[in-house]
Amino acid sequence: MPAQKLHMLPLGRKEEALLLDQLQQGVPEAFEMLYHHFVGRVMGLARQLLRDPAAAEDAAQETFIRVYRSVHRFRGDARLSTWIHRIATNVCLTEIERRQRRGVQVEPAQLPDRLGPTPSGTDLRLSLAVLLERLEPRKRAAFYLCHVEGLSAGEVAMVLEESRDAVLKRLQRTRRELLVLWQEVTAEPAATRRASQGRP
Amino acid sequence: MNQRFRESDHVEVDTLFALAAGDLPEADACAANVHLTLCRACRRMYAGARELQREALRLGDSAASGVDDVTHRRIWRTLAPEAAAAAHRVGQRRAWSMVLASGRLRWAAAIVVLASTGLLVYGLGRGPQPARTGAESGHDGAEAAQRQGRSAEPGQALGPPSSSRLADSLRQTPTRTRRGMVHGRLGQMRHRRAPRPESLVAMDLDLTVPLPARLAPSPGERRLRCGGLLVARGATVRVVRDQPRAALIRLSAGHVGLRVPKLPRGGRVEIVTPDARVRVVGTRFTVRRGQKPQTTVTVTEGVVWVTPTGRNRQTVVLRAGESRTVLGEGAYLKQLRGQITAALRSGRLQEAARLGRRYLNVTSKPAGASTMKLRLAGIVARLGRTAEAVRLYQDVMGSAPQAVARQNALAFLARLYERLGKKHMALGIWRGLTQKYPGGLFAIDALMALVRAGCRQVGASPERHRRHLARRAGGHRAARALLRRCQPRPRRK
Numbered sequence: 001m002p003a004q005k006l007h008m009l010p011l012g013r014k015e016e017a018l019l020l021d022q023l024q025q026g027v028p029e030a031f032e033m034l035y036h037h038f039v040g041r042v043m044g045l046a047r048q049l050l051r052d053p054a055a056a057e058d059a060a061q062e063t064f065i066r067v068y069r070s071v072h073r074f075r076g077d078a079r080l081s082t083w084i085h086r087i088a089t090n091v092c093l094t095e096i097e098r099r100q101r102r103g104v105q106v107e108p109a110q111l112p113d114r115l116g117p118t119p120s121g122t123d124l125r126l127s128l129a130v131l132l133e134r135l136e137p138r139k140r141a142a143f144y145l146c147h148v149e150g151l152s153a154g155e156v157a158m159v160l161e162e163s164r165d166a167v168l169k170r171l172q173r174t175r176r177e178l179l180v181l182w183q184e185v186t187a188e189p190a191a192t193r194r195a196s197q198g199r200p
Numbered sequence: 201m202n203q204r205f206r207e208s209d210h211v212e213v214d215t216l217f218a219l220a221a222g223d224l225p226e227a228d229a230c231a232a233n234v235h236l237t238l239c240r241a242c243r244r245m246y247a248g249a250r251e252l253q254r255e256a257l258r259l260g261d262s263a264a265s266g267v268d269d270v271t272h273r274r275i276w277r278t279l280a281p282e283a284a285a286a287a288h289r290v291g292q293r294r295a296w297s298m299v300l301a302s303g304r305l306r307w308a309a310a311i312v313v314l315a316s317t318g319l320l321v322y323g324l325g326r327g328p329q330p331a332r333t334g335a336e337s338g339h340d341g342a343e344a345a346q347r348q349g350r351s352a353e354p355g356q357a358l359g360p361p362s363s364s365r366l367a368d369s370l371r372q373t374p375t376r377t378r379r380g381m382v383h384g385r386l387g388q389m390r391h392r393r394a395p396r397p398e399s400l401v402a403m404d405l406d407l408t409v410p411l412p413a414r415l416a417p418s419p420g421e422r423r424l425r426c427g428g429l430l431v432a433r434g435a436t437v438r439v440v441r442d443q444p445r446a447a448l449i450r451l452s453a454g455h456v457g458l459r460v461p462k463l464p465r466g467g468r469v470e471i472v473t474p475d476a477r478v479r480v481v482g483t484r485f486t487v488r489r490g491q492k493p494q495t496t497v498t499v500t501e502g503v504v505w506v507t508p509t510g511r512n513r514q515t516v517v518l519r520a521g522e523s524r525t526v527l528g529e530g531a532y533l534k535q536l537r538g539q540i541t542a543a544l545r546s547g548r549l550q551e552a553a554r555l556g557r558r559y560l561n562v563t564s565k566p567a568g569a570s571t572m573k574l575r576l577a578g579i580v581a582r583l584g585r586t587a588e589a590v591r592l593y594q595d596v597m598g599s600a601p602q603a604v605a606r607q608n609a610l611a612f613l614a615r616l617y618e619r620l621g622k623k624h625m626a627l628g629i630w631r632g633l634t635q636k637y638p639g640g641l642f643a644i645d646a647l648m649a650l651v652r653a654g655c656r657q658v659g660a661s662p663e664r665h666r667r668h669l670a671r672r673a674g675g676h677r678a679a680r681a682l683l684r685r686c687q688p689r690p691r692r693k
Binding site for chain 1: 212213214217244245248249251252253255256257259271272274275276278279280282283284285286287288289290291292293
């Protein structure tokens with residue numbers, strides 16, 4: 001039998017509550033399950049924020065260590081996933097600040113050239129990833145959490161420890177900025193688009 | 201919402217994103233759509249927002265699955281001791297809190313302390329004793345043997361299994377004092393631990409755990425009543441029916457293996473995944489479903505029938521040594537949509553039409569079917585088969601669950617009639633559209649068509665429609681001009 005499949009499906013609210021209950025009872029397997037359920041999302045967030053796979057791996061480890069050490073103090077005011085995102089974001093933002101203090105420079109991502117008339121899904125995805133890298137870290141985090149992870153504005157505010165209005169404003173600015181960049185990258189002639197949609 | 205339109209001629213970026221995500225209330229969405237119909241700049245922005253939204257979702261999927269299992273395991277190897285220590289700490293804390301919370305246990309603890317003190321005094325009086333060995337205490341020896349993975353020696357009393365780590369640690373802690381050994385029977389003191397609620401965690405995988413079956417995480421096996429053996433590895437699996445001649449197993453994710461002996465006549469074992477139904481009567485095979493919406497079936501012995509989900513899809517018969525990956529209905533339809541787009545881009549209209557018909561055969565969702573009918577109608581219209589296109593548009597008008605699709609069908613049909621030179625029919629449809637959907641997607645188009653054709657009466661109550669359109673048009677200059685033009689003239693006396 002092949003090795004255990006590690007990627008798991010996302011948990012619902014009820015299942016998160018159940019998992020939290022098990023964690024707070026000290027069931028060892030629950031700790032492992034927590035890791036398997038959230039490692040993908042934590043790594044995704046860390047990679048997007050830190051732009052460095054090795055650093056992202058370290059950040060993920062640090063996140064889970066912090067989660068394990070303080071899970072008994074978690075009161076369940078927010079969702080477990082929100083709390084883990086908050087820890088992961090804090091770890092990543094702290095790491096970014098530490099790097100900035102030390103003067104470590106990450107090579108700025110190259111803005112992709114204009115895509116052809118039929119860009120593949122991978123091209124588009126890569127373009128979005130590169131465009132996200134050009135944003136400042138908190139904006140990137142806000143956009144990633146809201147649009148990629150699907151958190152609500154209130155949850156993003158909890159994660160970033162800001163007010164909801166501040167997050168909404170930040171998201172608005174980010175979207176505008178991204179949209180302008182996106183249009184530069186993916187400009188496609190209208191005729192091609194209409195033809196591909198098969199409309200009269 | 202209207203305030204937003206009055207302030208500026210264009211729709212705000214946030215509104216565009218909300219519209220793309222489908223989060224906008226219907227009235228606001230309608231207003232935004234009318235503005236988009238008129239404003240090319242906003243339409244471009246909206247297309248960008250929609251693409252960004254879509255790519256962001258895909259980015260999330262690829263971020264979650266982009267980290268390979270090797271990395272996962274490497275991180276877990278580092279984290280495992282930390283997790284174990286954390287679990288131990290939390291367990292201890294909880295056990296102590298339970299001890300303190302329970303009045304009865306508090307009394308028991310007091311008695312134990314008193315007894316220990318008594319024994320200590322007794323021990324001091326008798327002098328040092330030789331250290332106790334594992335063999336002398338059958339209970340502890342058996343447990344130590346259990347911990348080391350061996351079975352207890354014959355003759356050794358096998359005590360009840362330990363229920364908490366706290367009790368274990370207390371037993372392991374040497375209670376020797378400076379002056380002698382205290383045999384306080386701490387080993388027999390059992391800290392009660394709260395029962396695991398609907399235990400979702402069990403490395404021995406109780407597959408019958410009913411509630412959070414998707415959380416069952418671990419390897420394990422289960423003997424079915426029909427004599428089959430189900431082996432799961434990291435699978436989210438649930439045995440729905442387990443009878444002597446039939447079994448139904450639902451696999452949501454992961455990898456399971458099944459060995460089924462030859463069943464009696466009428467016997468059947470089925471594994472259902474979101475993508476396929478796998479049916480056997482006696483064989484050995486594995487079924488795997490990962491993150492992607494597809495199921496892989498590998499047959500080791502016998503014959504297996506695999507039926508993908510969706511209507512009119514062919515059942516695949518797999519024999520020993522064969523393996524097949526089948527896409528679920530959603531994934532298959534998505535693949536078809538991609539193929540249609542590719543065919544259209546390269547100008548292969550016939551193939552696109554064939555694929556469109558295939559899509560309609562397979563899909564079981566009315567909303568998806570009506571969208572595809574609209575698309576297919578456009579394709580066949582370009583191929584010159586107008587009768588078929590008209591039939592498809594009429595189908596959508598009659599049966600589509602979404603109002604948007606019905607409006608699209610009406611508008612496309614009207615445009616088709618205009619292209620064919622049947623102006624009066626087109627005009628009738630535009631008029632119907634104005635009456636039925638006065639604030640809809642194509643309200644302005646319909647109004648423009650009617651004005652162009654010289655109609656002065658745009659509907660049953662033109663004044664109300666005009667006011668409505670003027671409000672929805674968001675102050676667009678061209679729309680206002682059109683609305684002014686189609687105002688009814690005062691009757692002459």
